[in-house]
Amino acid sequence: MTHTNPNNSSALQSKVQAALRVEPHIDAAAEIRRRVDFLKQYALKAKSKGYVLGLSGGQDSTLTGKLAQLAVNELNEEAGEDRYQFIAVRLPYGVQQDEADAQEAIRFIGPTRVVTIHIKAAVDASVHEFMQATGESLSDFLKGNVKARERMKAQYDLGAHYGLLVLGTDHAAEAISGFFTKFGDGACDVAPIYGLNKRQGRALLKQLGCPEALYLKQPTADLEDLKPGLPDEAALGVTYEQIDDYLEGKPVAPAAAAIIERRYLATEHKRQGPVTVYDTWWTE
Ligand SMILES: Nc1ncnc2c1ncn2[C@@H]1O[C@H](COP(=O)(O)OP(=O)(O)OC[C@H]2O[C@@H]([n+]3cccc(C(=O)O)c3)[C@H](O)[C@@H]2O)[C@@H](O)[C@H]1O
Numbered sequence: 001m002t003h004t005n006p007n008n009s010s011a012l013q014s015k016v017q018a019a020l021r022v023e024p025h026i027d028a029a030a031e032i033r034r035r036v037d038f039l040k041q042y043a044l045k046a047k048s049k050g051y052v053l054g055l056s057g058g059q060d061s062t063l064t065g066k067l068a069q070l071a072v073n074e075l076n077e078e079a080g081e082d083r084y085q086f087i088a089v090r091l092p093y094g095v096q097q098d099e100a101d102a103q104e105a106i107r108f109i110g111p112t113r114v115v116t117i118h119i120k121a122a123v124d125a126s127v128h129e130f131m132q133a134t135g136e137s138l139s140d141f142l143k144g145n146v147k148a149r150e151r152m153k154a155q156y157d158l159g160a161h162y163g164l165l166v167l168g169t170d171h172a173a174e175a176i177s178g179f180f181t182k183f184g185d186g187a188c189d190v191a192p193i194y195g196l197n198k199r200q201g202r203a204l205l206k207q208l209g210c211p212e213a214l215y216l217k218q219p220t221a222d223l224e225d226l227k228p229g230l231p232d233e234a235a236l237g238v239t240y241e242q243i244d245d246y247l248e249g250k251p252v253a254p255a256a257a258a259i260i261e262r263r264y265l266a267t268e269h270k271r272q273g274p275v276t277v278y279d280t281w282w283t284e
């Protein structure tokens with residue numbers, strides 16, 4: 001028996017799909033061209049010298065980084081000199097279990113420059129000062145958000161110092177559940193893969209000739225000391241296949257649709273700017 005989501009044609013599913021800009025069918029080559037052109041045009045308009053992004057070895061930063069490097073290469077060719085750069089920054093907390101994937105992503109992208117900033121000392125200092133000040137310990141989960149915000153700070157330091165804009169990896173399959181740290185990995189200047197779902201991101205990487213292992217690997221936020229490499233799908237309680245289907249307007253099992261919709265509605269504050277007296281979205 002096929003279980004279909006009673007909401008699959010619901011107003012909410014259509015509203016989410018439209019709000020997050022998901023197209024059920026894409027042409028991978030055309031999407032790559034469009035997003036590389038966007039990165040080129042925006043760098044020129046902002047008078048920026050290029051882009052910086054944290055590379056984890058995961059799918060999203062591999063795709064975003066590759067698009068950025070392609071944009072920078074074309075800008076340099078058109079300028080007739082090496083005026084623009086893409087800095088890929090490694091931001092490990094201690095030793096990263098999938099460091100080999102990060103190195104493979106770097107080989108695939110060929111960044112202008114690779115920098116490593118270790119975040120452990122800063123994160124541990126923050127957590128320690130919190131305990132000194134309050135007499136209480138931050139949970140392992142909240143410490144995960146400290147890591148994401150420390151990574152954000154390091155990328156903004158590099159961006160400000162070298163005249164680069166900070167890239168983010170937000171996309172529809174992440175935005176829908178608010179599965180990012182507010183003002184951590186959620187903070188950026190430009191979000192080149194916005195509007196794509198997870199399988200569309202994979203299709204772009206395949207088109208770009210990325211090693212299969214990098215786009216078939218299990219997505220992980222990898223933020224918790226006590227749950228290293230925790231798959232996003234285990235944390236979310238739904239699979240990316242289900243999220244992607246939902247975003248493409250396809251039928252989804254009712255239990256999965258309910259989880260997705262509950263998360264979407266609870267995290268609207270993460271997809272908006274800070275709430276002000278002029279906002280009404282929270283009253284709806
Ligand atoms: N209604 C509301 N209106 C306005 N603001 C509201 C609010 N409710 C909470 N907030 C604020 O938001 C804060 C909670 O948001 P936040 O700090 O983001 O924390 P939170 O959403 O609780 O946690 C972040 C989640 O994203 C996941 N994550 C993070 C980073 C990367 C990735 C990845 O996939 O790579 C995943 C992480 O595993 C965790 O499940 C609250 O402390 C409060 O300040």
Ligand SMILES: Nc1ncnc2c1ncn2[C@@H]1O[C@H](COP(=O)(O)OP(=O)(O)OP(=O)(O)O)[C@@H](O)[C@H]1O
Pocket residue numbers: 053054055056057058059060061062089090091092093096151169185218219220221222
């Ligand atoms: N260890 C790390 N080193 C550098 N950047 C990181 C690291 N961990 C996370 N980031 C940054 O935070 C972003 C959010 O992480 P997220 O897990 O959503 O993406 P990803 O790791 O690129 O892909 P995936 O979702 O497939 O794991 C990354 O895209 C990257 O820019």
Ligand SMILES: [Mg+2]
Pocket residue numbers: 056058059219220221222
């Ligand atoms: Mg990851």
